[in-house]
Amino acid sequence: MRPRFPSVAFMLIAIAVASGCQKHADTTKADPLLRAYDTEADWTDAQHVIPLNYRQAQGKRLFYQYCVWCHADATPAGPSNRSNLTPVPALLNDGATLNTESDEYIQNIITLGGSALGKSAMMPPYGRMLSTEEIRALIAFTRAIAQPPYQLPGRPGSQYSAK
């Protein structure tokens, strides 16, 4: 019995090692952009690609359909309408202006238009065209591309880390 013990132990260890290795053999997730629904190149640095989740990607789509004409300096059609307007509309990635505004405020101004909030009437209301979720998606996209980056207001529980 005695001489057998080491071999049994060795086999047990070998099985344990083998099964342990197998679990990690396949877990190679290299490209973080594989987990992004869509991406947007940082407006201030084209080399920096920002991953977007589903909601942010929907916001991006809506932005390029409705908002890009006045809230960007380059549009799919070429020149931007931004320079035609006074006061000049904020660029969508202008973190210095938009990061300090709450989601609720931005949602109101998109829904009700500029004049309802004492701002320029040149910003039309979109509340009758876009759903609440669509407007929230637009805000999510705004936050995703902001420069300087947008910091989520602190929330209890947000310090939690998985596992």
Place this chain on the structure above:
Amino acid sequence: MSAEQMGKLTYRMRLVFALSSVLFLAVLAISPFKDYRREWKQYKRSYLRFAQGRPDTKKLLADYDPNIDQIWLPGMNVVDRCTTCHQGITQASLADNSVPEPFRAHPLIPHNVRDWGCTVCHRGQGPATEVAEAHESTLAWEQPVLPTRFMQASCGTCHQADLPQTPQVARGRKLLTELNCQGCHRLPDIDRPKMLGPDLSSVGTKVSREWIYKWLKAPRTIVDKDGNVTVNGYETEEEPRMPKFRLTDEEIRGLSAYLASQHAGPLPTYKIDSRVVAAWSKNPELASQGELRFRQMFCSTCHSLAVTRAGETKLIGGDIGPELTKVGSKVKPDWLIAWLRDPQGYLPHTRMPRYGWSDEDLYKVTQYITANLTDSDLLSDVPKLGPPTEAEIQLGRRLFLEKGCASCHVIEGVSPQKDFGPDLSALGGKNASDLEFSNARIPHNLLSYIQAKLRDPVSVNPAARMPQYNWTPSDLDAVTTALLTMKGPPPTSALQNLVVQRKEVDFHPTGDFAEVYERYRCYTCHKFNGLGGDLAPDLTYEGSRAQRQWLVEFLKNPQTLRPTLTLRMPQFNMSDKDAATLADYITMVLQHPAANPAAFDAKQFTPAMVSLGKQLYEVKYQCQSCHTIGGTGGYVGPNLNNAGNWLTPAWIEAWLRNPQALIPDTIEPRRNFTGEEKQALTAYLMTLRVATKPPQKTADVTGSRRAGQGVGR
């Protein structure tokens, strides 16, 4: 050992027995311990702790159960235990990116997780209870979770019509159509163009053998070391439709000989009026006048030219037709004249309209093309080929079939091999073990296979006949996504019933209109009842929008006042009769029920309404942020200088009520105007007129739909 001793327990035996009992107990204890340590149980406990740290603990734990959770949908073959670990999947308050996985909520999509399960869209192994088994390929399960980047493929599996939420699928499907993948492969639900590659039955009348040789060597594209595609030496983002085949010099000699000897249809000869030639041939302005006419007719809406500005060369113009920078060195002059006069005579299915040419315009433009759009070095690297020999032609004829040329290009009397490439209608659901990887050093999964095959077909199959395409990374992903949608027939009838078919669209005009509509190929750019191109405005309801007289003038002399627009409606040199035929049909038939001109009396407008309307336009609603009147205002919407001659009052009124009811994807904001405001704005806009003479008409070439040649990335 004696008999007494056998019945006795020695001290040593007791010790062994005691020790083995303890050992056995310990081994037994491993089982509950291992059970306690199971991955999913750890996630269960971890969620409990996580939820207790959140302000809405009660809601998060309302249906907490420490056991395995499972979505079972027998009709759809779904047994998904994913929610065992992904416990916050339906909790709206956990949608944020800051929430750690696996607890984050699913984004808000039109499908509820409880009704659909997870693996129907995400793939992976639903019944698995270990992270690795659920998400990755195992020996027993070869459908790993689909990375989010390709997630839209799952939407496309059921939604055969394109959804606004899935632009990547739409782009991929469009590329599969445009690159003529249908020529060789069976691809379900991809449009098959009437003409794949051009008909080559008479290509010998069009180009020389030397040009064909050069083209086959590098079909228009040259990729430099940075991977940039160049067309005739100019950089472009457009993927040419002709891919590169791996042909030897001998094969190219054979094919060029065979093709250069194709003269099925004799070239109609046309002599340009000798007086026109006499008047212009010695004129030093001939080419520049031709260029002017080329520009005025807006050939650039479909064809691009390379332009060098500030040291940077760019292709300017549309991509409906071929790029023309060096076309003068490509086509034979007689062919060019015959083609311009009657494109359908050479290619019955071409999208090129038949223009009403005057001899003078025809002479000027063809002279411009043959004199200026040339490159004397274009064929300098082609070896001396000489006249085709019979042996070369024989070889070419054989290669034309064997290389798959015949799958896209028609030659009269040559029938292509059936099913030249594999059927791809179930590619998206294949297991890795069904695929051939050859010696490719890539991960053995479906995704890597598709991308490797598209990028370099011989990398996974040295004998591949598939030609070489040159993809941008985003186009490669888009085509991959579109191919992943094709999972073959749904495995259950419940899934079959979920398939959202594409809407059949049809537009069959009749009579004189149909003839003019076909001749000018209106549908290349415009949509009618969902059928046609999307470069120019949808004309389904144009009859409600535009006044008849304006239409006539516009058709004869299309102009635009959108300053940002580069692609405009071509100048067709339309006769009065053609313009009247089109305008009559449009105003009679292409009507929207919500904007009935007969129900609207423009006589009711008073000066008071007009001044109220002007004030609303300028002050309250500030429409000038997007629309221009008299040179001031924005670029986004169409110019309204001539709104009174262009639009019908009924349309304006209906448009102000609900623009999206008339044109679903217009970006005009829908506002809540009162009846009085709508009337006043309509009254004001109807006063905006530009005198008809001199002709300074305003026109809306892109329509109110969009301000440019495409919206999106």
